Amino acid sequence: MSSISVIDVIGIFGVVVFAVSGALAAGRYRMDIIGFILLGTVTAIGGGTMRDLVLGRPVFWVVEPDQLIISIGAAVATFFFFPERLAGTKGIIWSDALGLSAFAVQGAQAALGQGAHAVVAIVMGVMTAVGGGVIRDLLSGHHPFIVRGELYASTALAGALLLVVLVKCGIPAQYAEICGFLVTLLSRGATIIFGIRMGPPGEFITTGKEDDSEPRDRE
Numbered sequence: 001m002s003s004i005s006v007i008d009v010i011g012i013f014g015v016v017v018f019a020v021s022g023a024l025a026a027g028r029y030r031m032d033i034i035g036f037i038l039l040g041t042v043t044a045i046g047g048g049t050m051r052d053l054v055l056g057r058p059v060f061w062v063v064e065p066d067q068l069i070i071s072i073g074a075a076v077a078t079f080f081f082f083p084e085r086l087a088g089t090k091g092i093i094w095s096d097a098l099g100l101s102a103f104a105v106q107g108a109q110a111a112l113g114q115g116a117h118a119v120v121a122i123v124m125g126v127m128t129a130v131g132g133g134v135i136r137d138l139l140s141g142h143h144p145f146i147v148r149g150e151l152y153a154s155t156a157l158a159g160a161l162l163l164v165v166l167v168k169c170g171i172p173a174q175y176a177e178i179c180g181f182l183v184t185l186l187s188r189g190a191t192i193i194f195g196i197r198m199g200p201p202g203e204f205i206t207t208g209k210e211d212d213s214e215p216r217d218r219e
Contacts, residue, residue, distance in 0.1 A: 005173075005174065006173075006174040006177050006178065007105070007106060007109050007173070007174075007177050010102045010105060010106050010177060010181060011067070011102065011103075011106045012067065012070060013098070013102050014044075014098075014099050014101075014102025014103045014106055015044045015045070015067045015070050015071050015074070016044075016070060016071075016074045017095045017096075017098040017099040017102065018040075018043045018044040018071075018095070018096070018099030018102075018103070018132050018133070019040040019041065019043060019044040019070070019071040019072075019074035019075050019078070020040070020074055020075075020078050020082070020095045021043055021091075021092050021095035021096045021099060021133070021136065022036075022039035022040040022041070022042065022043030022044065022075065022132070022136045023036045023037075023039060023040040023074070023075040023078035023079060023082075024078065024082070024091050024092045024095065025039050025043075025092055025136055025137075025140040025142075026038070026039040026040070026075075026079075026140070027078070027079075027082070028092075028140070029140065033076065033079050036075045036076065036078060036079040037072055037075045037076065038139075039075070039136055039139060039140060040071055040072070040074060040075025040078065041068065041071045041072055041075060042132065042135050042136065042139065043071075043099075043132040043133060043135065043136040044067070044070075044071035044074070044099075044132060045060075045061050045067065045068060045071060045132065046131045046132035046134075046135040046136075047103055047107065047127060047128040047129060047130065047131030047132040047133075048060055048061070048067075048103070048106075048107065048110075048128050048131075048132075049061070049131075050127055050128070050131045051107050051110065051111070051124050051127050051128045051131070054124070054127070055110075055111060055114055055116065055124065057114060093145075093192055094192070096133055096145065097185060097188045097189060097192060098185065099129075099132070099133070100129045100130070100133065100152070100155065100156055100184060100188060101129075101155075101156075101159060101181045101182075101184035101185035101188065102181060103125075103128040103129040103132070103156075104125045104126065104128070104129040104155075104156035104157075104159040104160045104163075104180060104181075104184045105125065105159055105160065105163045105176075105177045105180035105181050105184070106125075106128060106177075107124045107125040107126070107127060107128025107129060107160065108121045108122060108124060108125030108128075108159075108160040108163050108164055108180070109121075109125075109163065109167075109173065109177060110124065110128070111124035111125070112164065112167060118164045118168060121160070121164050122157065122160045122161050122164055124160075125156060125157075125159070125160025125163070125164075125180075126153055126156045126157050126160055129153075129156035129159075129160070129184075130144075130145075130146050130152070130153050130156060133145060133146075134146060148197075149197045150191055150196070150197055151187065151188070151191040151196055151197075152188070152191070154187075155183075155184050155187040155188040155191065156184055158183050158184060158187055159180040159181060159183045159184030159185075159187075160180060160184075162176070162179055162180045162183050163176045163177060163179070163180030166179060166180075
């Protein structure tokens with residue numbers, strides 16, 4: 001039996017937490033179990049699907065459906081076992097932050113494994129990280145995090161960039177992956193906790209409190 005690598009663990013973790021964030025978004029609208037599965041699954045596999053299509057390689061969940069099955073299971077578990085109060089904005093934001101961190105490094109490493117240029121690998125990391133969340137927010141009728149003026153895609157960029165730089169410098173992949181994950185998570189977490197937003201070009205706005213703002217739900 002082959003051993004499970006750090007990037008495999010990070011990828012599975014990302015699938016689970018992104019599926020949960022999608023399912024929580026479904027919970028805000030009191031969707032049925034099919035709605036939970038739909039939002040949970042597209043959130044978990046959407047970014048990776050876009051990455052694989054751009055790289056011209058077989059889509060990961062078509063070749064090996066394990067992660068598709070895991071995402072469905074996570075969405076179903078959320079439907080039955082997660083308390084309703086977690087369906088609020090904070091629950092979605094923090095589960096999204098975890099998935100963003102996992103997929104930023106997983107996407108970049110997948111591109112490097114295909115022999116992609118370093119710049120392409122960084123872009124694939126960002127695409128993998130933000131793609132599923134954008135689909136989730138559009139389907140659930142919310143403004144995607146990426147267009148709210150928050151430090152969002154830029155935190156994924158930081159993690160993917162660090163991973164690629166460390167790998168190119170000869171640092172073992174597993175350490176580079178952990179470092180990239182932590183940089184994305186810490187920077188995104190700081191954005192959430194301190195309410196950091198982009199102001200006019202070159203400026204930052206800090207509200208000094210955890211940001212759980214959300215546009216009003218459609219009536």
